[in-house]
Amino acid sequence: MWELRHRGGGGPGPGGEAASPPREGEAAGGDHETESTSDKETDIDDRYGDLDSRTDSDIPEIPPSLDRTPEILKKALSGLSSRWKNWWIRGILTLTMISLFFLIIYMGSFMLMLLVLSIQVKCFHEIITIGYRVYHSYDLPWFRTLSWYFLLCVNYFFYGETVADYFATFVQREEQLQFLIRYHRFISFALYLAGFCMFVLSLVKKHYRLQFYMFAWTHVTLLITVTQSHLVIQNLFEGMIWFLVPISSVICNDITAYIFGFFFGRTPLIKLSPKKTWEGFIGGFFSTVIFGFIAAYVLSKYQYFVCPVEYRSDVNSFVTECEPSELFQLQSYSLPPFLKAVLRRETVSMYPFQIHSIALSTFASLIGPFGGFFASGFKRAFKIKDFANTIPGHGGIMDRFDCQYLMATFVHVYITSFIRGPNPSKVLQQLLVLQPEQQLNIYKTLKTHLTEKGILQPTLKSLIFPIEDE
Incomplete structure (x- = not known):
């Protein structure tokens, strides 16, 4: 806990306790206030006035998260130093998460969408919780309710747009859904306006600034989590390969940069993340580009990964069947002169997507880490080590996906700029909805x-x- 400095003479007398601010759902004021209510409001104003005037050095340290490492791991690794203990915990949990990820891939695209939605909600919860703790926002009227309400509104808007685009044939059969889709944007806007009005009505005198801090905090969090997760799902609909290669490239870069930095790291890379080294950064770059090139070659062979994900109303499920586009058909390429001498061949056969994979993996290894540096700066600003303690040895879910969101935006922009052409299936779905x-x-x-x-x-x-x- 940290000490609040009361300004003027509005604080409680000796031996007295400060009155609690209004809880969620209580009235913010009225025309007929008693004397005790006025004193209570004065104490609240003093308390939040101090919060509003704080500098970065006044930000309280959040108590460290509890260690959730399973007891069986603690006993097995009890004889190791903390450095090697952390290495083994991170390694075991990493392999476990990768195994679960493979299982979800096997279960199909719909399960991957649910996974993305679950991760989005958890990341939102972790970031909002930091705001609660740092600014002591639990006492602000309606703040928690409004934060989650805005999350629902924004998800309703984005996922409604997805339903309208990719499930048109299904919507056509359901009259209730036709109404929701036809007026989807108006309904979304009306829902948001309701939350906006609730926020304005919840404003409490003399600590408006804190409430607007948290209003902005919520909206920036929504921008980071909901918008980016929506782009991840949009990439998935283009074909599972556009989902898997970028995500696996970021995972590969995280792992290989950590390994190279752990064993060979000597030169610090950036002050925001003292444990990051140039050796890890460079080693991660080359490893990721090679991995992305090989992964693209392997996945390009299968329709399950390269075909756009489409909803088929006749079978009431998602299907990934198609004639692969030229991106996923082997082509012969002439080698540069210096490679001809090394490889002793004139041409090489590969999938065009492998060339695009080089661009994706390069971004994942050179620009993607800046998402992690951004997250490190955020954590340093609020004096926390991790976003949460969800995953032993790794921190919170947001600690694992700080680079993924930046990667998702790049992939979406890359597809729309260099890959995507007119989609006959999507045009046909839109035509079927017409009169x-x-x-x-x-x-x-x-x-x-x-x-x-x-x-x-x-x-x-x-x-x-x-x-x-x-």
Whole structure:
């Protein structure tokens, strides 16, 4: 706990205790306040006034998290130094998490989406909890309720957009869903406005600044977690390979940079993360690029990984069946002169996606770590070691996914800039939602266009009655 300095004479008298601020759901004020209520509000104002005027050096240290390492591991590693004990704990838990990740991949794309949603909610909880502890925000009226309410609103908006884009054929069969999809953005905006009005009504005199701190804290957290997790799912719909190669590249970079830094690290890399070294950074870079190139080659062979994830209403499930695009078909490439002499061959066969994997893994190893440095700066600013103690030896979920969110944004931008073309399946889904008259007009327009280009032969009826046919 940390000591609050009371300004002026508004504090409690000797031997007295400060009155508690209003709890969640209590009224923020009224026209008929008693004298005791006024004194109570004065104490609250003094308390939060001090919170508002604090500098970075005044931020209280949050008590260290409890050690959740299983007892069986503690006993097995009791004879090791703390350095090697941490090494083994991190290694064992890393292998466990990777094994579970493989299992979820095997279970299919829908389970991966649920995994992304679960991670998003946990990351949001960890960051918001830090705000609670640092600013003692548990006593702010409605803050906890509003934080989670805004999370639900933003998820409703983003996932509703996804449903409208990828589940159009399913929505077409359900009249209730048609209403929700047609007015989805209006409903989302109305829900957000309700939360906004609730926030304004919860404002308490003389500590508005603290409440706006936490309002901004919530929205920045939503931007980091919800928006990025939505992009992860958008990448997944493009094909599981666009989900797996970037994520596994970041995981590979984390592991190999840690290994190279642990055994060979001598030169500090950045002050924000004193344990990060140039040796680990460089070793992680080369390892990640090689890993990404090999992983792209292996995954490109299977339709399960390369085909876009689509919802099929006839089987009521997600399917990954298609004719692989040129990105995932072997091509012959001429080697540069210096490689011809080394490899003693003129050409090499590989998948075009492997070239893109070099760009993805390069970003994962050179720019991705800056997401981790950003998280380190955040933790230093608030005097905490980890976001939480969810995973022994690793910290919280956010400690493991600080680089993944930055990677997800890059992959989405990369796909939209260099890869994605018109998606016939998505266009067809949108056409099926239209009214029959609109579909017929589009059919006639498309037929006329294809006939003029010579792709379709004009029918005898259209030659005799061109006006009627139109």
